[in-house]
Amino acid sequence: MDFLRPASWEEALAAKAEHPTAVPIAGGTDVMVEINFDHRRPEYLMDLNRIGDLTEWEVGEDTVRLGASVPYTKIMENLRAELPGLALASHTVASPQIRNRGGVGGNLGTASPAGDAHPALLAAGAEVEVESVRGSRRIPIDEFYRGVKRNALAPDELIRAVHVKKADGPQQFSKVGTRNAMVIAVCAFGLALHPETRTVRTGIGSAAPTPVRAKAAEEFLNAALDEGGFWDNGKIITPSVAKRFADLCSAACNPIDDVRGTASYRRHAVGVMARRTLTWTWESYRGTRRASEGAA
Amino acid sequence: MRVNFTVNGRPQEADDVWEGESLLYVLRERLGLPGSKNACEQGECGSCTVRLDGVPVCSCLVAAGQAEGRDVVTVEGLADFARQRSCGTGACGGTSLDEARQWQAEGTDSQTGEGSGLSPIQQAFIDAGAVQCGFCTPGLLVAADEMLERNPNPTDADIREALSGNLCRCTGYEKIMDAVRLAAARQSEGV
Numbered sequence: 426m427d428f429l430r431p432a433s434w435e436e437a438l439a440a441k442a443e444h445p446t447a448v449p450i451a452g453g454t455d456v457m458v459e460i461n462f463d464h465r466r467p468e469y470l471m472d473l474n475r476i477g478d479l480t481e482w483e484v485g486e487d488t489v490r491l492g493a494s495v496p497y498t499k500i501m502e503n504l505r506a507e508l509p510g511l512a513l514a515s516h517t518v519a520s521p522q523i524r525n526r527g528g529v530g531g532n533l534g535t536a537s538p539a540g541d542a543h544p545a546l547l548a549a550g551a552e553v554e555v556e557s558v559r560g561s562r563r564i565p566i567d568e569f570y571r572g573v574k575r576n577a578l579a580p581d582e583l584i585r586a587v588h589v590k591k592a593d594g595p596q597q598f599s600k601v602g603t604r605n606a607m608v609i610a611v612c613a614f615g616l617a618l619h620p621e622t623r624t625v626r627t628g629i630g631s632a633a634p635t636p637v638r639a640k641a642a643e644e645f646l647n648a649a650l651d652e653g654g655f656w657d658n659g660k661i662i663t664p665s666v667a668k669r670f671a672d673l674c675s676a677a678c679n680p681i682d683d684v685r686g687t688a689s690y691r692r693h694a695v696g697v698m699a700r701r702t703l704t705w706t707w708e709s710y711r712g713t714r715r716a717s718e719g720a721a
Numbered sequence: 722m723r724v725n726f727t728v729n730g731r732p733q734e735a736d737d738v739w740e741g742e743s744l745l746y747v748l749r750e751r752l753g754l755p756g757s758k759n760a761c762e763q764g765e766c767g768s769c770t771v772r773l774d775g776v777p778v779c780s781c782l783v784a785a786g787q788a789e790g791r792d793v794v795t796v797e798g799l800a801d802f803a804r805q806r807s808c809g810t811g812a813c814g815g816t817s818l819d820e821a822r823q824w825q826a827e828g829t830d831s832q833t834g835e836g837s838g839l840s841p842i843q844q845a846f847i848d849a850g851a852v853q854c855g856f857c858t859p860g861l862l863v864a865a866d867e868m869l870e871r872n873p874n875p876t877d878a879d880i881r882e883a884l885s886g887n888l889c890r891c892t893g894y895e896k897i898m899d900a901v902r903l904a905a906a907r908q909s910e911g912v
Binding site for chain 1: 722739740741743762763764765767770776777778779781782783784786787789864882883885886887888
């Protein structure tokens, strides 16, 4: 094994071009487990910790540019207002020790269906900034996940940052596990209300070969909210609408039975989380509407 | 490969380090610092917790090469680390005459933590009976000490969250909670 230690992003890209099999390591919370257990013996290990700008973030007009190695702890502490869904998801990642090291870039690189950041990124809307010596490109999050632990990266590309849309409405994240800490999701669900476009977006984790959106459920809900004038009148969402939304979210799953849970449990739990996160976010939306009306 | 880094305030050099080796392995097997415990090797148990540039991390998940040029504090250095921290905040005003007379050339072995006294959190763990088999204790001490540095008046929820990455199979955690509450109380009283 060779240990590559690029001191800059350009050096890292050059090294990755020269050694496309090189495994990038930043927080190490996935890669080191595989090496410790001898599941993986990469020819080259490439340390990204010396590249400072990977741990920086910028809050722009409409989006946050989040460096690939910004640890989850920093997201929780600093981006709760801009990226509430991702901040909530970050808080459910493993333990403080892991959150101090791991970041969204690693979650995307590993592309496990159980990665906690994925449902939040899908629901918020995001683009993954990847780069190689050939150039830089942005991959929409919906096109990023390509299979179980497979993503849209070319062998010579590295993940530099993720551009996440700033929240324009309430967002929620929910995760099922046996306890609060140190849990790989049995399944997870992210939901974001986008009042500006009057749309709702979702993200489902650990209940299909890849993280997925429940697109049919979103379309149904968008139409139902529109028809009932809910965005304007701020009424409570009809239980039948919430029920149908939950059923469609369950139907968007394509889960398996494994040690963490059965397929039918996952489908059921995703429905429950869909209904709950919809209620939580919608109640929050109604609250802010009332507050702003009261102020006007 | 060779790795140079600082451990408990001293420059260290580890040779013939395998590229896939963890920081934990280097600490235990190459530097003779077995305080950090090797249990799960997958970041689940927290018994290998150390401070890397001040941040608590699982040393089993840090590649040794990633520690190059960085600063590590292990449980062996916790007492010294805590002492320097309280001196840094002006809590100790030099050495008294009595202390100076009682001075002994201890600390030649301070890398192992022997003869360097105890940090407040270590004393609190003993006083509260928070140690049973002791295997999880080093990780808990490092994690708890860091929390008290950040958050001097933690709620029970804060303590639980800060220690949520450390598994103990003996105590049921109640005595550990007692110990951290005790250390927090003593810290705020300036004992």
